[in-house]
Amino acid sequence: MKLKIWLTSAYVRGLVGQLVGTLLGIGFIEAIRGAMGLEPTGATFNLFGAIIAEPSFVFGAIVGVIGFLLAAGVFTDWLKWMVGKETPLHHGAPAGKPEWSRYLNVDVNHKVIGIQYGYTSILVLLVGGLFAILFRIELAQPGMQWLTNDQYNTLFSAHGIVMIASILLGVGAMSNYLVPLMIGASDMAFPRMNAFSYWVGVPSVVLILAGMAVGGWDTGWVGYAPLSLRAPLGVQLFLLGFWLNGFSSIASAINIIVTTVTMRAKGMSWFRMPIFVWAAVAASLIQFTATQTVGVALMMSIAERAIGLNFFSPVGGGNPILYQHLFWFYSHPVVYVFVLPGLGVISELLPVFTRKPLFGYKWIALSSLGIALVGFLVWAHHMFTSGMADALRVPFMISTMFVAVPTGVKFFSWVATMWEGKMSFETPMLFVLGAISVFLIGGISGPILGTIPTDLHLHDSYWVVGHFHATMFGGFVFPFFAALYYWYPKMTGRMYKESLGKLHFWLMTPGFWVMSFGQMSVGILGMRRRIADYDPLLGIERTHVLITLAALVIGWSVLIMVYNFISSARTQEVAARNPWRSRSPEWQIPSPAPEFNYDVPFEVVGDPYDYGLADAAYIQMTPAVSGD
Amino acid sequence: MEGRYMGKNKHLIIVAVLIVLTTLALKFLVFGPMFQLPVRASAEGTLIDTMFQGHFWMISFLFALIMVIMLYAVVVFRRRPGDETEGPHVHGSTVLEIIWTVVPVVAVIGFGVWGTVTLGQLLEAKPNEMVIEVTGKQWQWSFSYPEQDVKSPQLYLPVNQPVVLQMTSQDVLHSFWVPEFRVKQDLVPGRTTTLRFTPTLAGDYKVRCAEICGLEHANMLADVRVVSETEFASWVEERSVAIQYADLTPEQRGDLWHGAEGDGGFGCNSCHSIDGSTGAGPTWLGLYGRQETLTDGSTITVDEEYIRNSILHPNDQIVSGFNRDVMPQNYEELFAAKQAEILASDGIEIDIIADLIAYIQTLEE
Numbered sequence: 001m002k003l004k005i006w007l008t009s010a011y012v013r014g015l016v017g018q019l020v021g022t023l024l025g026i027g028f029i030e031a032i033r034g035a036m037g038l039e040p041t042g043a044t045f046n047l048f049g050a051i052i053a054e055p056s057f058v059f060g061a062i063v064g065v066i067g068f069l070l071a072a073g074v075f076t077d078w079l080k081w082m083v084g085k086e087t088p089l090h091h092g093a094p095a096g097k098p099e100w101s102r103y104l105n106v107d108v109n110h111k112v113i114g115i116q117y118g119y120t121s122i123l124v125l126l127v128g129g130l131f132a133i134l135f136r137i138e139l140a141q142p143g144m145q146w147l148t149n150d151q152y153n154t155l156f157s158a159h160g161i162v163m164i165a166s167i168l169l170g171v172g173a174m175s176n177y178l179v180p181l182m183i184g185a186s187d188m189a190f191p192r193m194n195a196f197s198y199w200v201g202v203p204s205v206v207l208i209l210a211g212m213a214v215g216g217w218d219t220g221w222v223g224y225a226p227l228s229l230r231a232p233l234g235v236q237l238f239l240l241g242f243w244l245n246g247f248s249s250i251a252s253a254i255n256i257i258v259t260t261v262t263m264r265a266k267g268m269s270w271f272r273m274p275i276f277v278w279a280a281v282a283a284s285l286i287q288f289t290a291t292q293t294v295g296v297a298l299m300m301s302i303a304e305r306a307i308g309l310n311f312f313s314p315v316g317g318g319n320p321i322l323y324q325h326l327f328w329f330y331s332h333p334v335v336y337v338f339v340l341p342g343l344g345v346i347s348e349l350l351p352v353f354t355r356k357p358l359f360g361y362k363w364i365a366l367s368s369l370g371i372a373l374v375g376f377l378v379w380a381h382h383m384f385t386s387g388m389a390d391a392l393r394v395p396f397m398i399s400t401m402f403v404a405v406p407t408g409v410k411f412f413s414w415v416a417t418m419w420e421g422k423m424s425f426e427t428p429m430l431f432v433l434g435a436i437s438v439f440l441i442g443g444i445s446g447p448i449l450g451t452i453p454t455d456l457h458l459h460d461s462y463w464v465v466g467h468f469h470a471t472m473f474g475g476f477v478f479p480f481f482a483a484l485y486y487w488y489p490k491m492t493g494r495m496y497k498e499s500l501g502k503l504h505f506w507l508m509t510p511g512f513w514v515m516s517f518g519q520m521s522v523g524i525l526g527m528r529r530r531i532a533d534y535d536p537l538l539g540i541e542r543t544h545v546l547i548t549l550a551a552l553v554i555g556w557s558v559l560i561m562v563y564n565f566i567s568s569a570r571t572q573e574v575a576a577r578n579p580w581r582s583r584s585p586e587w588q589i590p591s592p593a594p595e596f597n598y599d600v601p602f603e604v605v606g607d608p609y610d611y612g613l614a615d616a617a618y619i620q621m622t623p624a625v626s627g628d
Numbered sequence: 629m630e631g632r633y634m635g636k637n638k639h640l641i642i643v644a645v646l647i648v649l650t651t652l653a654l655k656f657l658v659f660g661p662m663f664q665l666p667v668r669a670s671a672e673g674t675l676i677d678t679m680f681q682g683h684f685w686m687i688s689f690l691f692a693l694i695m696v697i698m699l700y701a702v703v704v705f706r707r708r709p710g711d712e713t714e715g716p717h718v719h720g721s722t723v724l725e726i727i728w729t730v731v732p733v734v735a736v737i738g739f740g741v742w743g744t745v746t747l748g749q750l751l752e753a754k755p756n757e758m759v760i761e762v763t764g765k766q767w768q769w770s771f772s773y774p775e776q777d778v779k780s781p782q783l784y785l786p787v788n789q790p791v792v793l794q795m796t797s798q799d800v801l802h803s804f805w806v807p808e809f810r811v812k813q814d815l816v817p818g819r820t821t822t823l824r825f826t827p828t829l830a831g832d833y834k835v836r837c838a839e840i841c842g843l844e845h846a847n848m849l850a851d852v853r854v855v856s857e858t859e860f861a862s863w864v865e866e867r868s869v870a871i872q873y874a875d876l877t878p879e880q881r882g883d884l885w886h887g888a889e890g891d892g893g894f895g896c897n898s899c900h901s902i903d904g905s906t907g908a909g910p911t912w913l914g915l916y917g918r919q920e921t922l923t924d925g926s927t928i929t930v931d932e933e934y935i936r937n938s939i940l941h942p943n944d945q946i947v948s949g950f951n952r953d954v955m956p957q958n959y960e961e962l963f964a965a966k967q968a969e970i971l972a973s974d975g976i977e978i979d980i981i982a983d984l985i986a987y988i989q990t991l992e993e
Contacts, residue, residue, distance in 0.1 A: 043952060044923070051924060148906070149843050215951070220840050226817060227800040227842055230953040314818025320801065321816065355707070356715035363725045385803060385812045385838075387821040390751060397747075398740040405732045411694055412728040413720070418701040421715040425706070436698060444690045447736075448683040451743035453676045453750060457665075457810045460803060460838040521662050526807035528838050531846035535834070538666075538807075612717035 005097060009104035011202070014072035018203050021067020025060030026052055042305060043233040045214055054233060057214075058306045061207060061240050068203040073106045074196050089191060091595055106199060108191035111593060113198050114177025115491060118484070120198075121169035122562065124205055128162035131155045133555050135532075140548040142536040152532035154216030154234065158208065161221040161238060165205050165245060167338045167472070170480045172198065172248070174341050175256050175280040177487070181586035182274040184265030184604075184619075186596040189258040197252035204244035211237030220530055222331070225312030225323040228301050236302060243298040246291045249337075253284035253291075265585075265619070267604035271362055274584055274608050279344025282368035283337045286375065294330035297323055324386055328379035335468075336375045339475025340368055343410055343439075345483045346432050350414060352582045353429040354421025357609040360413040370406035378403060384452050385459045393452055400450040407443055411436070427501030428580075431482035434509040439474025441516050442467060460530075462523030470516045481561065488565065489575030493591045497572060500564040507557035515550035518543045583608060583618045643700050650692035651685075659684055669808035669829040669854060671790075675746050676810045682742070686735075750811070751824065754790040762795040763889070764802035764815040766842055766908070766954070768898040769835055769850035770889040778867040781890030782851040783835060786860040790826040799956070803839035806852055814839055827854040843908045843954070844898070873974045882987020885980055886912075894962065896984075899954070902991055908954050910947050914993035916985075921948045935988065936981050 006012070026047075033040070033053065042054025052060075069075055077087040089108055093099045102112050103119075135155045138147045147155070176194065180187055188194045211217060215232030223242075228235050260281050264273065300311040301323070310316035312323045351358045358364065380388065380396040414436060423429065445467040448454050458464065481504075488496045522540040534540065578587040585602055586593065602619040610616035663684060668677060705715075760783070761772040772779045785791060795804060797815040804823060805812040808831075813823040837848035855863070871892060873881065886902070887893035899909035910920070918930045923946045928934055937944055942955035963980040971977055 046923065046925065049925065149846065153840075153843065153845075218840070218842050218845075224801055224840070227840065230800065230842070232951050314816075320818070354715055355713075357717060357719045359718065360720035360725050363720070386814050387816050387819065390747075394744050394747065397743055398736070401736040401740060402733075404736055405729060408732045409725065409729060412724070415694055415697040415701065416720075416724065418698060418705075420705050420718075421701060422707040422711065422713065423702060423705060425702075433698065433702070437695065440691060440694050444687045447686065447739060448680070451679060451683070451739055451746075453679050453743055453746040454683060456750070456812050457676060457680075457807070459812050460805075517662060521664075524663050524665055526666050526836065528805070528836055528846075530840040533846045535836075535849075607719075610717065612714035 005101045005104065009101070010072035010074075010106050010199070011104060014068040014199070014202065015206070017071025018064040018068035018206060020071075022060040022064030024067070025063030026056045027060075028063075029053075029056035029059045041308075043215070043236075045233055054236065055306045057233065058236050058240065058302060061237055065200070065203045065207070065244060068206075069196075069199060072199055072202075074199045076106075077192055106195050108187070108195050109595065110176050110180050110188045110191070110194060111491075111597075113194050114173050116198055117169050117173035117176055118491075120202065120205075121166050121173055121480075124162060124166035124169060126558070126562070127209070128159050128166055129555055129558065131159040131162065133551060135159070136548045136551045138532070139534070140545050142534055142541060142544075144533055147532070149532045150216065150218070153218035153530075154212055156530055157217055157220050157238070158212050161208055161242060162205070163472075164221060164338075165201065165208065165241075167476050168245060168249060169201060170476065171283065171337060171341050172201075172252055174276075174345065174480065174483055175284070176252070177491070178586070179256055179259060179277055179280050180263070181593060181597055182277055182584060183260060183263060183268060184585055184598055184602050185259060185263035186598070188255050189263060190255050193251050194255050197248045197255065200251075201245060201248040204241040204248070207237045207241035207244065211235065211241065222327060223298070223301060224327075225301060225304070225318075225320050226314070229305055229313055236305060239298045239302050243295055243302070246295045246298075249287040249291045253287035256280055256284040257288065265602055265604055266622075269604075271365065272604050272606075272608060274348060275358060275361065275364060276341070276344040276348040278365040279340045279347070279368050282372040283340040285369075286333045286337050286340075286372050290330040290333045290376070292330075293326050294334075297326035297330075300326075321383070321386055321388060324383050325380070328382045329376075332379040332382060333372070333375040335471070336371050339439075339471060340371065342435065342474075342476045342479030344368070345479040345486075346414060346435055347410070348584075349428055349432050349482060349486060350417045350421075351609040351611055352580050352584075353426070353432070354418055354423050355611045356417055356421040357607070357611055357613075358413070359416035359419075360409070361607075361609065363409050364413050367406035367409040370409075371403065374399065374403050374406065381450060381455075384455050397450060397452050401447055404443070404447060411440065411443070426485075426580075427496070427498060427505060428482045428486035430502065430505040430509075431478050431485065434505060434512075435474050435478030435482060437474070437509070438470055438478055438512055438516070441513070442469075442471030442474050445470060445520060458523060460528060462519045462527040462529060464523065465529055466516045466519030466523060469519065470512075473512055473516075484561075484565070486580065488568070489579055490586060490591045490593065492569050493574060494568055494572040495575040495579065496568045497564050500560055504557045504560045504564070507560070508554050511550045511553035511557065515547050515554065518547040518550065522547075583611070585619050588619065588621070639700075639704070643697060646696045646700065647689075647692050650696050651689045654688035654692055655685060659688055665810075666807045667829065667831075668810070669806075669827055669831060669833065670810060671826040671828050672750050672824075673808070673810040673828075675749055679742065679746055682739075686739075753792070753824065754826070757790045757792045757824070758786075760791055760793050762793045762804060762815065763798060764795070764804075764837070764841075764848075765798035765889075765895065765956075766800065766898065767837070767844035767848040768888060768895045769837075769848070770895075771850075772890075773864070776864045776868070778864055779890050779892070780867060781888035782853060784860055784863050785827045785852065785854045786857045787827055787830045787854050789857070789860075790824065793823040795821050795823065800841050801839045802837045802841050802848065805836050805838040806833050807836070808833045812838055830854045830856065843951075870973075873970050873978065874976050878978075878983045878986040879990050881978065881980075882983040882985070882990075885984055886987060894959070894980075904993070909950060912988050912991050914991065916989045916991070922946060923948050923950075923952075932985050935985050939981055939984070 040051055040053030045052045045057055080087045093102050135152055211234035215234040217231045217235035217238050219228045219231050303309045304311050310318050312318040312320050347364050378400040381400040384393055449458055485501055522543050525540050526538045527534055527540055600621050602621050605620045606616050606618050608618050759774055763770045771783045795815045797817045802815040809825050811825050813821050831854055833852040835850040835852055885893050886896045889895045899907045901907050901911045902913055904911050904913040915930050919927055921927050939959050942957055943952045946952050
């Protein structure tokens with residue numbers, strides 16, 4: 001029974017559908033090519049003796065994704081509409097199947113989808129982390145020990161994009177699970193599109209991983225032209241997987257924005273929303289408006305390789321700098337998509353664990369929008385050494401450093417919240433404190449890259465690697481883990497093991513500090529990014545050993561968390577209804593939350609963070625009104 | 629009431645003192661040793677390093693500011709066992725929010741002006757600049773000195789002589805970085821980018837390609853020698869001796885063609901080793917007569933015809949384990965031009981591919 005449910009799950013059906021679709025797509029173009037007697041073009045792939053040309057391969061990959069979505073059942077309702085069938089939303093487990101099977105199949109409930117996003121994010125995080133560990137071991141010593149240059153380049157490129165996929169999934173997990181609960185909605189505005197947003201991310205990750213098997217690629221996650229135009233076949237699957245992920249981002253962002261605008265509880269004005277919702281909306285605004293540009297850049301690269309259109313190669317009159325502009329116009333703002341929800345979690349949890357109101361609620365809320373706005377005006381700082389016009393470099397230098405202002409507002413408001421707070425240090429709070437310290441490292445290592453004279457030395461060095469790992473860990477990974485521990489009782493109804501949570505924290509935080517400062521230190525001495533091997537004469541050998549050891553410690557600590565979550569779901573005691581004494585609405589209902597969240601709609605009657613004020617209420621459960 | 633305010637001031641004074649002490653400790657004891665810049669060998673480095681020190685002070689101060697307040701609050705205000713009371717009901721302070729918005733704005737503008745002025749100085753053209761043309765290609769650097777009419781795979785620079793690099797790439801993006809000079813500039817195919825600096829310290833350094841450029845990116849290095857003016861002059865003289873092609877055997881010429889572009893070759897050596905080590909292309913050691921398996925599964929024996937075809941049409945027959953589109957596909961034109969040039973200058977007709985084949989035949993295992 002169990003095995004049968006696994007084997008007939010949407011994941012398995014989808015993967016089979018993807019394989020079949022891919023083969024059909026390849027066969028279709030290859031048949032045309034054969035019929036016309038054309039020679040194969042582009043990179044070729046030897047599939048059991050048959051030589052497959054690059055265009056067939058790309059077409060096959062696209063059809064494969066459609067195959068996945070069809071077989072998994074994501075399109076089923078929409079196809080039924082086309083033939084005029086009624087499709088009432090199905091709630092609960094499929095008939096005759098256990099509750100847990102919902103998580104393996106297409107389900108429209110936002111909490112199920114949020115948890116699906118969550119475990120997929122962790123799984124993908126483990127894969128990306130494994131890649132990092134593999135090449136970190138290689139980097140522990142100068143000289144090539146156990147990887148070839150080719151394998152190294154593919155591993156670091158895949159590490160980048162796989163981690164980004166993981167982060168986007170993690171952001172999806174937090175916003176999908178939390179936003180409807182926090183604003184008092186029964187679900188997202190568009191439940192079917194919500195399911196689509198999640199499920200289209202799965203074949204996209206499959207494509208990226210498959211790219212490693214068909215030659216890999218050596219462009220890094222940025223995929224700069226003209227290198228991407230000469231890279232092995234794997235780069236096509238990377239570009240396509242990345243491109244597909246954009247559908248997920250855009251659809252999910254629209255959903256979050258519409259849900260927040262239209263479905264808030266009675267009395268919940270914008271400045272009475274839980275602060276996390278502000279962060280989710282700001283991040284969604286960026287995803288919704290910036291993703292298209294990178295989609296264009298990726299599709300242009302795919303087309304330039306597969307069908308010979310000429311955009312970026314200077315040989316045919318194209319412009320390689322154009323790619324960088326299009327790419328960073330999305331890829332810089334998207335950094336704030338990664339960190340804003342995490343910073344929202346920090347702001348959300350601090351009042352609960354300090355037992356004080358959030359200091360400067362409006363300033364924190366608006367600083368999220370400020371970061372989102374300024375984030376659109378700074379992309380060219382990734383190109384300070386690219387050879388773009390000198391006159392352009394100065395305005396981008398100034399705008400870049402202005403990001404520090406709204407970010408500073410957040411830091412100062414957080415420490416002001418902690419001041420005189422009655423803090424307790426359960427695992428979620430520890431991760432919040434860790435997040436602030438690590439994001440601080442990321443923040444203070446930024447302006448030195450923003451001023452061009454110092455950037456001329458540090459650009460494309462390991463300082464940059466240290467800087468953005470600190471912003472990603474401080475802005476996403478630590479807060480995400482804090483959120484997982486904090487809402488774990490809400491999701492499962494059980495409490496995680498506190499001792500293991502603390503062990504995780506005390507391994508990961510010092511580990512990360514060592515790794516991050518180590519990376520910055522070797523970078524300033526001359527260690528370049530993305531190199532398989534380095535010159536021992538730079539005097540960086542010992543630090544590299546430390547960085548590798550720290551990376552291993554971080555890796556093990558994450559495995560402890562995974563073990564904690566899996567084992568606690570079975571064995572730990574049932575959690576109290578509101579274990580953190582939070583004022584937030586989602587903690588006023590049973591855990592796990594009922595199918596439609598609030599059996600009775602609530603009304604907002606006060607401020608969300610009035611800790612320390614006797615008898616202050618945030619929400620009031622009102623009796624149900626007759627009718628729907 | 630008064631006592632409570634005194635208490636508040638006490639906390640603020642302690643925190644302020646701790647912030648100052650921590651800033652100093654971080655700057656001199658932690659970040660100072662942790663963030664060591666390499667040796668400085670250019671005039672530009674002086675300006676840039678001053679700015680680095682300014683940033684290191686800022687980093688020390690900001691880290692101290694947030695961490696001290698945070699850890700102080702954690703230690704001093706933490707909830708004691710059994711204490712179930714809440715914290716003070718403080719919602720915020722508009723004055724404080726305005727202060728910590730405006731002060732960073734001023735700091736940002738200050739650093740912005742500093743950066744702009746410094747950048748202007750770095751970009752300024754200097755009198756008597758020496759022009760050097762830099763070419764990057766996978767995975768080799770070439771330096772050409774138009775005023776001295778010499779080429780070299782190494783970058784020789786007279787000390788204290790301002791130079792301007794005119795750079796371009798033949799294939800993908802590369803980036804010129806000598807950490808000791810502190811400056812960096814990408815090389816972009818299809819356009820010329822410029823980098824100016826003045827080396828000030830004689831010594832040996834390395835150009836390190838800083839933009840991912842494919843398989844051998846890590847190894848795309850070139851020697852930099854900053855030497856005295858007289859040493860530079862004698863080096864130029866040495867490099868200026870024209871090669872007498874007629875005096876060379878085909879095997880010797882093949883050796884020359886295999887070498888770096890800066891040495892008058894075609895840079896085959898950046899991918900094809902002669903010592904058996906693996907590169908982006910098959911090693912030439914023992915190549916002639918070897919059985920190779922191709923990517924389409926067939927096997928061939930390396931002979932003259934195979935080598936000739938692989939040079940002219942590199943994507944035709946790729947040896948298994950290697951990638952297509954790595955080797956340039958314009959050797960036919962390059963060789964024809966070189967052969968015509970030698971015919972004009974030395975009056976002899978040569979076949980570069982035949983030279984290369986003759987050379988490869990000498991590389992027996």
